[in-house]
Amino acid sequence: MPDKPQPDWDPRSDTVLSNQIAAYDRMRSRCPVAFSDYLGWSMFRHQDVIRALDDHETFSSVVSRHLSVPSGMDPPLHTAYRRLIERHFEPERIESFEPLCRTISASLVSGLERGVEIDLVPQLAQRFAVRIQCSFLGWPDSLHVPLLRWVRKNHEATLARDTITMAAIALEFDGYISQLLEARRRAGPAAPEDITSGLLREMVGDRLLNQEEIVSILRNWTVGELGTITACVGILGHYLAENPQVQQRLRKSPHLLPAAIDEILRMHAPLISNRRVATRPVEIGGRKIAAGERVTLMWASANRDEAVFDNPDEFRLDRDPEQNLLYGRGIHVCPGAQLARLELRVLMEELLKRTDKIALVPGGPPTIAVYPASGFSSLPMLIL
Template sequence: MDSKSSPEWDPRSEAVLQDQIAAYDEMRRRCPVAHSDYLNWSLFRHDDVTRALHAPLTFSSAVSSHLAVPSGMDPPQHTEYRRIIEPYFSVERMQAFEPACRAIAIELMDSLPAAGVVEFMSAIAEDYALRVQSAFLGWPSELRDPLRRWTRKNHAATLARDRAAMEAVAFEFDGYIRELLAVRRSAGASAPADLTTSLLRERVGGRPLNEEEIISILRNWTVGELSTIAASVGIVAHYLAAWPALQQRLRENVTLVPAAVDEILRLHAPLISNRRVLTRPVEIGGQYLAAGERITLMWASANRDEAVFDEPDSFRLDRDPSKNLLYGAGIHVCPGAPLARLELRIIVEELLARVKKIAPAPDAAPVNAVYPASGFVELPLRIEAA
């Protein structure tokens, strides 16, 4: 089939934005490789997305004109930087960070009222993501509010594809990081023993990481962390509120929490998509695509593909975890997955331990987030403390 004859779709249409997940399901069944002006070529099927993930030299991650370490790199360059980054998410680091992470979760849970309706995104999800990320990187509490505002501006600029606004937002973030790095450099041996300081000592290709590389790494971690963790916390809380029997099951057996979280986030993806660019012509899903074509990998569809997940709308704990693309696959599988899983496990454990009932608010409906975000902008829930 000639790519010019491909059916078009509009990712920003009202019908799509009203229920993104349902719209992507429909596209997967009707037109699994589809073109739009906004997202270029979108891949909706699990097999097609997986094929792209395991062919990084054809489906290149070098999609941005800006430095993106290492997510926007291909081998062999990607391999060098990935070697530096992976140890920051080791088992030992996660074990060492767990007490601080749990303390933040407990403090937020203790701030909830004994009973009543709370707007869960602002009361818990967004603050949790901000506070945990700051603690993990060693950033001061004064940076939380600027980062919260920055995250919203970044989302708005990305949604609008406003390049000038995106440039301004990136410049603003870079300014925060440059200041943090300057403080650590001037402190010398007295600099805080945190992850941000550690990056100043890393080397690649026999030389120290330069400032632009460090900023890119920290931007990559922060952009992914703040929006995706907040979205994930909201999605899981919303699902638990709708299924009280699952709440009780997890309270009675907390060892099921990690698998339950992964399955809930398979059903409702916290991250909608990632981008790639073709380095050579390919045929995929009946479409012949030329080198240079831009590709969007639709995680939110691939993880609900009925060809891979039997009864994809059903919550099941017996699925093959290797098929779940929540954290990607291949060489670009999310290096921060251990941290994300730790954070989500802890917040769910503390929520279930300290709130005996979570239910939808009787007189207020959630407000869905829209692309490039997922989850909820507002999530009113009724709670009763344990």
């Protein structure tokens, strides 16, 4: 491997972490393919990110020492697992989940205190993410409190960049999943008919999925869902509070919510980046990347690229949805995109229907989440 390049930027600097979105915007114009010791090669332009997504032979998803099904796999191994997982996100299953999703959303919104300062992140976003995920996977209500506690511990360890604690917290989560699977095995035919039980019967090739594979699938679904849905709710709530004209427009025309949600989350990405590794030498954006070097795809920048999204901070509902990388693209496009869209639409419908106004607290600025998280760590708001 050639000598390591000199860093073009520091993703962990205070300047970047104080406002990640603005920092990535600057990098996109100043150094669109940039090297750092922390992230390897980061791609900020829409065209470069798409090139990497479409060329999975050059930009491999096998980036972790740990099994990651199927997001950390390449074809042909990826193909069989991906097909298996897609069966659990068929449209009929998603549509049938809407009534329960609405009940959960209505309950949480109704429970928010009116006229006093609340923190939307722990009081709505995190609670919604945990309850909705447990309900979809068929997990018991008794897991709500432990998972909420786990989410907060994981968030604190991530903020502190405490890798030892983060590893221990990850093992704790795997323990929850293992207990759920063991309970279903003991129950045998009496086990609940849900996705988690279904995975115990799934075949890959000519064999059943093993414990490590099932734990990996459920970990990827749950950790990804808890983090991104929490970020999404915070980002949406903040945008609507900061833009009362948009808020009123959506109150009067809730049918616009699906497009509006995707557009707001295009402007402020709930997922900052994904990783790849180069399998062979490649030149992109005028930079030479050697085989084996790490690559970071910066969704939070690509979805704001002026070459694709004219005036990227302008809220517009007429943009080409095919260009929006909110749920990824290609063979690794998010299999749960339809589920996430339903969950966010229903929650926003209930939030707007059951309130008269949501507003930011004067003098109480939100705390912006820092890499690798997105959205807000705290979001003081008034609900009227």
